Amino acid sequence: MKHLIDPMDLSLEELDEVLELGEEIYEHPEKYADLAKGKKIATLFYEPSTRTRLSFESAMLDLGGNVIGFSSASDSSVSKGESVEDTVRTVGCFADVIAMRHPNEGAPKLASMMSPVPIINAGDGGHNHPTQTLTDLLTIRKEKGKLDHMTVGLCGDLKFGRTVHSLIKAMSRYHGVKFVLISPKELRVPEYIISDVIEPAGLSYEEVESLEDNIGKLDILYMTRVQRERFFNEADYVRLKDTYILDKKKMKMAKEDMIILHPLPRVNEISPSVDDDPRACYFRQVKYGKFVRMALICKLLGLVPWKQSEEE
Numbered sequence: 001m002k003h004l005i006d007p008m009d010l011s012l013e014e015l016d017e018v019l020e021l022g023e024e025i026y027e028h029p030e031k032y033a034d035l036a037k038g039k040k041i042a043t044l045f046y047e048p049s050t051r052t053r054l055s056f057e058s059a060m061l062d063l064g065g066n067v068i069g070f071s072s073a074s075d076s077s078v079s080k081g082e083s084v085e086d087t088v089r090t091v092g093c094f095a096d097v098i099a100m101r102h103p104n105e106g107a108p109k110l111a112s113m114m115s116p117v118p119i120i121n122a123g124d125g126g127h128n129h130p131t132q133t134l135t136d137l138l139t140i141r142k143e144k145g146k147l148d149h150m151t152v153g154l155c156g157d158l159k160f161g162r163t164v165h166s167l168i169k170a171m172s173r174y175h176g177v178k179f180v181l182i183s184p185k186e187l188r189v190p191e192y193i194i195s196d197v198i199e200p201a202g203l204s205y206e207e208v209e210s211l212e213d214n215i216g217k218l219d220i221l222y223m224t225r226v227q228r229e230r231f232f233n234e235a236d237y238v239r240l241k242d243t244y245i246l247d248k249k250k251m252k253m254a255k256e257d258m259i260i261l262h263p264l265p266r267v268n269e270i271s272p273s274v275d276d277d278p279r280a281c282y283f284r285q286v287k288y289g290k291f292v293r294m295a296l297i298c299k300l301l302g303l304v305p306w307k308q309s310e311e312e
Helices: 012-027 051-062 084-091 107-114 130-144 162-171 191-198 234-240 282-300 307-311
Strands: 040-045 066-070 097-102 119-124 151-155 178-182 205-208 220-223 259-261
Touching: 012 130, 012 282, 040 051, 040 084, 051 066, 051 097, 051 119, 051 130, 051 282, 084 097, 084 107, 097 107, 107 119, 119 130, 130 162, 130 220, 130 259, 130 282, 151 162, 162 191, 259 282
Parallel strands: 040 066, 040 097, 097 119, 151 178, 151 220, 178 205, 220 259
Antiparallel strands: none
């Protein structure tokens, strides 16, 4: 039984399989409309989510399956003190796959050790968000036609941004990728991301503070919001929340074929005036997310084969 807790849980071959299947479903959704008939996904969301939870649920419904679960811990037996382990053991009796979001880092990993069904990490604290990464990769692949030999700028909250950490891990597996890490000193990417991920992959990177001085060299700009819920000090959040705002003026400095991604929700880090720019991909990104989650569900439930399994 396979789980997806970290983007690196998928081999490069498996990752490519999921992305290829996501593209196939995007092009021909009617072929997959009944593939998961009789199957259920349980969405266990211990903290708020709009896009990720609804994306998982619509993915399963579009595959012909069904959905159960909860959208906040207060709506479940967690409010009575039930452990994560007991919750997944119980829910695993009702569902074929579980998508879990939890504020505590490592909770989905713990769940996977006890669960009778596949666990998908839908975000754990400031740690990982692997299905957002699959969404990001499919978006880049569809919009740029490749995943290698590009300069990727990540801007904003790089310290607490789990989507940033997951994307760096995934993109570090492709040749010729350069990272430009744009953030204030207080929100720099954690040192382990550099020492354990970027440097061992032999990729170049630079840590900078100015978006204006660096936007012109980017093929991809991944904007993030400063996350109020990750701060212990309200004063620090207020001081840093408006550090980077992407607007039409800054976009004039960018390449004509640069693309803008954002995991959403946005607050004010991207001006609405940018939304009509053809380089703004963040709402198309949401759509790609449903199709790549459809592909992942199909793979984890064995509804389509892994090539690796066929070879074995």
